[in-house]
């Protein structure tokens with residue numbers, strides 16, 4: 001019998017985030033991050049439970065080297081990959097296509113399928129693959145489980161997943177709406193039901209996952225029926241650096257009129273758009289600070305300009321969010337709660353207030369004081385009289401990945417963490 005710990009790895013294009021979780025007592029013996037992989041100096045931070053974080057900067061030239069550094073840090077605390085307490089490694093894999101509807105034990109064939117999906121997730125799947133391959137090399141005997149961002153959305157009805165284009169073209173090239181951040185939408189919708197004191201199967205929730213990437217989902221009785229991201233994580237909401245929805249003809253227009261290449265347009269829409277493109281800052285904290293500093297009369301013309309572009313970025317962001325909330329009221333018919341989560345959703349009270357402002361007719365209302373109050377766990381920010389609850393529900397993708405991974409390797413039915 002193996003141990004009760006799961007190492008969760010979230011390999012991004014230039015970072016690896018990791019957490020070691022013990023499923024017996026839900027403790028987290030260690031966590032950390034390696035950032036700026038492949039740049040001249042990478043940054044590593046390892047935090048043992050109850051201990052002082054160890055930080056350093058050094059060159060880490062790829063995901064392989066990053067995972068080796070992580071394994072070495074864990075080993076220093078007696079938590080190495082050879083530890084008998086480790087039951088499995090759970091990997092976040094962003095794109096699982098139509099095939100992966102549940103967490104999956106990794107073997108050569110599964111790796112090959114994740115590889116086949118690289119063209120539809122060029123920014124994410126290669127990093128995920130590198131993470132899995134390195135982990136297989138470092139801990140060959142250990143079960144490795146892939147937990148897919150797309151899995152929760154595979155319940156979407158065909159009419160929500162289809163684009164209105166020639167099915168022959170779409171099917172030949174796997175062009176359809178997949179949706180992402182699924183572990184977060186699954187976890188948060190379930191937690192929201194708990195917060196309301198009801199079974200997930202009875203509750204309809206709109207989940208707004210607002211992190212660097214951002215997506216909305218409509219969850220009916222625990223099943224996803226629509227979500228804002230599509231073929232790739234570019235569709236939908238305005239994000240830190242991604243445009244979200246645009247007229248697809250913008251792409252042809254830029255190619256024909258501005259002479260931009262497909263790769264240049266890809267970079268523009270994925271990396272230089274969203275809040276960053278509109279106002280020069282992708283961090284919502286900075287956007288809010290600039291709006292605030294322009295509210296007084298102390299600053300000069302530069303400050304006023306900076307505040308105005310920050311305000312426009314905020315307004316575009318919030319307008320899109322409000323449109324999706326409205327749309328998902330129409331999709332769900334009946335809504336019990338609107339739940340905000342991830343970095344912006346959990347922390348930015350002005351975004352929550354503005355997104356729900358004017359929607360009283362539909363039911364959700366935000367109480368200004370509850371909205372401003374800070375708190376660790378899931379909490380309601382709507383008054384008791386609201387017909388539709390509004391909630392802040394911190395996401396925990398690592399716990400969800402660990403729970404699903406552990407359930408798979410121990411043969412237990414996945415039990416909500």
Ligand SMILES: Nc1ncnc2c1ncn2[C@@H]1O[C@H](COP(=O)(O)OP(=O)(O)O)[C@@H](O)[C@H]1O
Nearest residue numbers: 210211212213282283284285342343344347348
């Ligand atoms: N106190 C805060 N106020 C406003 N925004 C915040 C705050 N804290 C974090 N954020 C936002 O959250 C974003 C990161 O969200 P997070 O969920 O951690 O992202 P991801 O996991 O997608 O990298 C940051 O870019 C920042 O804009």
Ligand SMILES: CC(=O)OP(=O)(O)O
Nearest residue numbers: 180181211212213233
């Ligand atoms: C899929 C996606 O957008 O992920 P992230 O928010 O981690 O960039």
Ligand SMILES: [Mg+2]
Nearest residue numbers: 211212342397
């Ligand atoms: Mg996140």
